[in-house]
Structure formats: structure tokens, C-alpha cells
Amino acid sequence: MNCETARLLMENNDPGLEQHMRSCPSCVLQTHARYYEAPAGLEQKIRQSLRRENSAPSPWRWLAIAASLLLAASIAWNMALLRSRMDTHQVLAASVLSAHVRSLAGTHLLDVISSDQHTVKPWFNGKLDFSPAVKDLEGFPLLGGRLEYLDSHPAAALVYGRQKHIINLFIWPSAATTAEVSETRNGYHLQSWSSGGMTFWAVSDLNETELRQFVRLYRRN
Amino acid sequence: MNPARNLARFEEIIIPHLNAAYNLARWLTGDGHDAEDLVQEAYLRAFRSFDTFQGQDGRAWLLAVVRNTCFTWLRKKGDQATVEFDEQMHSGAGESSHAESFLLNQAALGSLQACLEALPLEFRDVIVLRELEELSYKEISDIARVPIGTVMSRLARARKRLQQCLAGATR
Numbered sequence: 001m002n003c004e005t006a007r008l009l010m011e012n013n014d015p016g017l018e019q020h021m022r023s024c025p026s027c028v029l030q031t032h033a034r035y036y037e038a039p040a041g042l043e044q045k046i047r048q049s050l051r052r053e054n055s056a057p058s059p060w061r062w063l064a065i066a067a068s069l070l071l072a073a074s075i076a077w078n079m080a081l082l083r084s085r086m087d088t089h090q091v092l093a094a095s096v097l098s099a100h101v102r103s104l105a106g107t108h109l110l111d112v113i114s115s116d117q118h119t120v121k122p123w124f125n126g127k128l129d130f131s132p133a134v135k136d137l138e139g140f141p142l143l144g145g146r147l148e149y150l151d152s153h154p155a156a157a158l159v160y161g162r163q164k165h166i167i168n169l170f171i172w173p174s175a176a177t178t179a180e181v182s183e184t185r186n187g188y189h190l191q192s193w194s195s196g197g198m199t200f201w202a203v204s205d206l207n208e209t210e211l212r213q214f215v216r217l218y219r220r221n
Numbered sequence: 222m223n224p225a226r227n228l229a230r231f232e233e234i235i236i237p238h239l240n241a242a243y244n245l246a247r248w249l250t251g252d253g254h255d256a257e258d259l260v261q262e263a264y265l266r267a268f269r270s271f272d273t274f275q276g277q278d279g280r281a282w283l284l285a286v287v288r289n290t291c292f293t294w295l296r297k298k299g300d301q302a303t304v305e306f307d308e309q310m311h312s313g314a315g316e317s318s319h320a321e322s323f324l325l326n327q328a329a330l331g332s333l334q335a336c337l338e339a340l341p342l343e344f345r346d347v348i349v350l351r352e353l354e355e356l357s358y359k360e361i362s363d364i365a366r367v368p369i370g371t372v373m374s375r376l377a378r379a380r381k382r383l384q385q386c387l388a389g390a391t392r
Contacts, residue, residue, distance in 0.1 A: 025384055033353055050268055051228070054227075
């Protein structure tokens with residue numbers, strides 16, 4: 001006897017039913033356990049929430065929106081940073097240039113007069129907390145060096161010559177990287193770069209091509 | 222598939238099983254309000270993962286989500302579901318001793334509800350899926366992620382317990 005038959009027997013008040021039901025809890029459950037029906041209105045609520053879900057931007061879209069906002073903010077921040085760095089750079093260029101002009105105008109161009117790098121380099125010992133790279137450059141004879149004060153730092157000034165022209169190469173340690181810039185101010189050419197934690201500025205009234213050549217030689221040696 | 226068509230398809234296939242979803246949630250949680258909230262949540266979850274639906278039986282697929290939602294909720298609530306189900310504990314000796322004294326009468330039927338509600342969650346779970354939703358062993362095994370053998374033994378014990386409970390109530 002299956003449960004369906006049992007159901008029929010029960011509906012007809014048949015005494016044979018009890019025997020079956022006695023041994024078949026499934027029948028009892030299937031015929032008598034309460035089946036809860038969803039309350040009225042639940043379907044409507046579900047349909048509404050599905051519709052809201054379907055029209056709401058997905059979490060991925062929110063993520064994309066957040067990402068683009070972040071990107072925009074980051075670009076703005078970087079622009080501001082760049083601008084302030086450029087400002088710093090301009091200020092520095094001006095002070096480098098006036099140091100150069102001062103050195104030519106007065107009598108204080110050289111503290112140590114020597115064309116020998118092995119004389120000039122040790123001269124800075126004890127005067128600076130860093131040791132500048134003094135190099136012999138072909139076509140640009142070393143004239144000597146002196147102490148300078150730039151960007152709130154003691155700096156080394158190496159002086160090179162080129163015919164009648166004087167080149168000042170300023171060197172000081174700096175945590176910030178200096179932009180590689182080549183520029184012209186008041187007829188002077190300036191070139192800046194950084195390397196190995198040091199900031200370098202070369203200034204001269206030399207023409208731009210030759211100053212570039214000087215920098216290239218210095219950086220290569 | 223475009224979102225509107227996707228929703229229409231979901232509503233067509235899954236919404237008709239709302240009663241089954243509610244019945245299961247109601248039996249698992251024992252509370253009408255909780256069941257209503259959980260069914261709503263389950264429908265949203267089902268909709269979000271509708272891409273995993275591959276044309277199998279919509280009711281079994283939905284019930285798996287409902288069951289999952291309920292168990293997660295019960296576990297969070299710190300209900301008995303946190304206690305790992307111990308097959309040994311529930312297979313104690315003497316289970317069948319009163320089974321034959323089970324009689325079907327009005328009193329027994331009256332206590333059927335109480336006896337079902339008193340069943341441990343894991344037993345109630347399989348009983349509802351099997352006897353009320355009339356799912357196959359295979360479907361229950363898929364939904365509960367246990368072997369068919371486990372489904373069968375759980376069901377057998379659940380029925381025995383129910384008989385004992387009913388017998389005890391009518392004696």
C-alpha cells in the first residue's frame with residue numbers, strides 16, 4: 001500500500017488504514033504535517049526587491065566609480081606636487097645662477113686652485129659631510145673648487161674652464177630627485193640632474209651645446 | 222543576456238516556488254517573520270547567482286539557496302546548527318523500542334506539529350525536504366551536500382524519532 005492509497009482509505013474512514021499508518025510515518029507526514037504557505041504580500045516584496053536589485057548599479061560599478069574618483073584625485077594631487085616641485089626648481093635655478101654670477105663678479109671664484117683632481121677632491125674633506133666626484137674632463141680643464149651654500153645646504157662648487165668661459169658645477173646631497181632640466185636664464189645656461197643621492201647643477205655662459213657636452217662627459221666618466 | 226530579460230526569466234522560473242521556499246524556511250527557523258526575511262534574502266542571493274542556474278529543476282535549485290541562507294543565519298544566531306551534527310549521538314540504541322506502539326489518532330496528529338518542531342535541525346531538514354517537498358534522495362543529497370547514504374540514514378532516524386515522539390505523546 002502506498003501513501004496515496006492510504007490517503008484514499010483515510011478519506012473513506014476505512015479501518016485498514018490504521019495498520020498502514022502505524023508503520024509508515026511518511027504517510028502521516030505527507031497527509032498531516034503542516035505545509036506553510038508563503039504569506040500574502042511576500043511575493044510582491046520579492047518582486048520589488050528584485051527590480052531594485054536589477055536597476056541598482058552592481059558592486060563592480062560602484063568599484064569602478066570609486067576607482068575613477070581615486071584616479072582623478074591622484075592626478076590632481078600629482079599635478080599640484082609637480083607644480084610645487086617646478087616652483088622649487090625655479091627658486092633653486094635662480095639661486096644657482098646668482099651663486100654663479102657672484103663667483104664671477106667678486107674675487108672669490110676659487111678656494112682651492114688646482115687642475116689636479118687628486119688635490120681638489122681631498123681639499124673638501126672636513127669641509128663638507130660628503131665627498132664630491134671631481135673628474136678630469138677632456139676639453140674642460142679643471143680650475144679648482146670652493147665652498148658654496150645652496151638650497152640650505154653646504155655645497156661643493158667645482159670650477160671648470162672652456163677657453164675663456166667658466167663652468168660652475170654645484171654638487172650637494174639631496175633626498176629629492178632633481179628634474180633633469182636644461183634651461184637658459186639671463187643668457188646663462190643651466191643644467192640640472194641628480195644621481196646617487198646627489199643634486200648637480202652646471203651653470204655657464206658657455207653655449208648650450210658645449211655645456212651639454214660637458215655634462216655628458218662628466219656623467220659618463 | 223540583458224538585465225530585463227534575465228529578470229523576466231528568473232521570475233518565470235523561480236518565483237513559482239515561493240511556497241516551497243517559505244515552507245522550508247519556516248520549518249528550519251520555526252518562526253514566520255524570520256522565514257519571510259530569509260526567503261527574501263534567499264531570492265536576492267538566488268538572483269545574483271542566477272548565472273549558475275543551468276536549466277535544472279528550479280525548485281531544487283532555489284531550495285538549496287534557501288537552505289543555505291537559513292543555515293548561515295542560524296549559525297550566526299548561535300543556534301543549534303553551530304553544534305556539529307553527530308551521527309553517533311543521534312543513533313542511540315533503543316530507538317525502535319516504542320515504534321510499534323505508535324498509533325494514529327487525533328491526539329497523535331495533534332502532537333505531530335510539536336514532534337516535528339522538536340526534531341533536531343538536521344533531522345527536520347531532511348524530513349521537510351523529503352516528506353513535504355517530496356524531493357528525491359539524489360536531490361536532497363545535492364542540496365545538503367552529503368552522500369545519498371547519509372541522507373537515507375538521517376531520514377530513517379528522523380522517522381524513528383518522530384514515531385517515538387508521537388508514541389510518547391499518545392501514551
